[in-house]
Amino acid sequence: MLTVDEVTEIFYLCDDFSKEFDKSYKKHILVADSGKRTRNKPNRLSHSEVMTILISFHLGGFRNLKHYYVF
Numbered sequence: 001m002l003t004v005d006e007v008t009e010i011f012y013l014c015d016d017f018s019k020e021f022d023k024s025y026k027k028h029i030l031v032a033d034s035g036k037r038t039r040n041k042p043n044r045l046s047h048s049e050v051m052t053i054l055i056s057f058h059l060g061g062f063r064n065l066k067h068y069y070v071f
Contacts, residue, residue: 001060002056002059007052014047014051014060016046017048018051
């Protein structure tokens, strides 16, 4: 079981990675202007939060996400 401090450290590292990746990603992305309007709704969870959940799931030794969520 991970402690709160370990989860906080994992989140901090994921957040730093996510910020650096977004900077690099925006430099290399191609813009397709097809004339269609797209919605840019903000996500409910950030990328670093999702990465933290998945890393703690894999380190926790659970078999599926349902058991991870319940316990």
